Amino acid sequence: MSGGLVEATSWDEDREVVEVRSPLDGELIDSIVGSGRHEVAAAVAAAHRAQAEWARVPAGDRGAVLARLADAVRDAADELATTEHRETGRPREQARAAVEAAAGTLDEYAALGPVHRGRSLNGEHDATDLMVHEPRGVVAALTPWNEPVAVACGVLGAALVTGNAVVHKPSERAVRTGVLLNRVLAAHLPEGLLGSVAGGPRCGAELVADSTLDVIAHVGSTAAGRSIAAAAAATGAKTLLENGGNDALIVDAGIDPEHAAEQAAVGAFANSGQICTSVERIYVHRDLAEDFLAALVEQARRRVFGAPAADEIPMGPLVAEEHRAEVHRKVRDALDAGATLLAGGVLPDGDGSYYPATVLTDCRPEMEVLREEVLGPVAAVRVVDDFDQALREAAADRHGLAATVLTPDMAHAQRSWRALRVGTVKINEVFGGAPGGAAQPRGASGSGFGFGPELLDEMTATKVVHLVPPVLPGT
Structure with missing residues (x-):
């Protein structure tokens, strides 16, 4: 494997320039010239040429290549984590843990790819009937800034091990991390099999409009996902979309309020609330609301910027100043509509797009903090009279990514996973799960x-x- 990355990094006309600023201090890190239509088309064409030969590689050999990719990602873990930290603000240790998880995903697909399913059918005695799985062709992968390595490795790994080629566009907010990852991977792949395009919305639009793509896999905002779906409807490409979520957390009566607050804080504040399955809205039973809120406020106050003390937890900035402004607007709108601020909610002084862990209560269903994804460290709490109300309101949402239920009542647990129309329901733990799980998001x-x-x-x-056997002359 000679290792050749097809990179597209110059715009043909009216060049699209993406400024990369660190959310840690606002410093300009780099200016990326977006890939133009000719560069995008060249990357897709190169992927088509490489894919035909790659599809002929035995599945076991493709799996072995993926295992080498996993090792390469581990070898580059420090550089990838440092780049992500500088570019997105994610604390370095958390970024490195995500890189290790990405390598684990590649290992998983290295093992699963070679044994990917196929089966024989029961037909006529003298016939052979088979169902076989073939690669679709060329996959366009558009990946997010909040998990720029782990998500990309999942999509790229699954596409490559099944015999496809990929053209990868990382988010413009994590473009340096994405391009670095592509270079690390491409060093172990045939020429052209992994194409890399860089830029903002214009570059993404050029890529998904290519009529020769077979699959478009996108992880990102709902608005972008719908635009991609519209483009794919015109070209016929298959779409895989994991878009925004508005994940609910139900805290039932009988649960320890301190433990519930710890779970809520992890769900709402991890990675500064910038995870697709972050807890966005919390429904807590009135019987334990007072104790739960007091414990959640204490959890919020433990999240600090900079070097933490022994009992504190580090908080990184939000990915960009404009994103922080949008998070703060949603908080202020909730307060103006009658919500009560218990912690955070104030823009800090100094450089960087930091935002404090924030707790709101007295939230009502019509407020944006309960209706839409905030994607920031904001715990919006609604006190409810009983489990039925919590479940009813949690289920009344247009999104369908994930939800969590903390309950001592197994009947409530059973009801909740059936009633919540989401891809993943977690009972008594906000994050976690066995490897190999899969889920289909719903709705928006x-x-x-x-x-x-x-x-x-x-x-x-x-x-x-x-x-069936051929019919020969004279038979």
């Missing part, structure tokens, strides 16, 4: 499997083969 949160073994099915097409 997208469609298609975005991870797990089932993502291999999404990256392949099923073909039925019916084979």
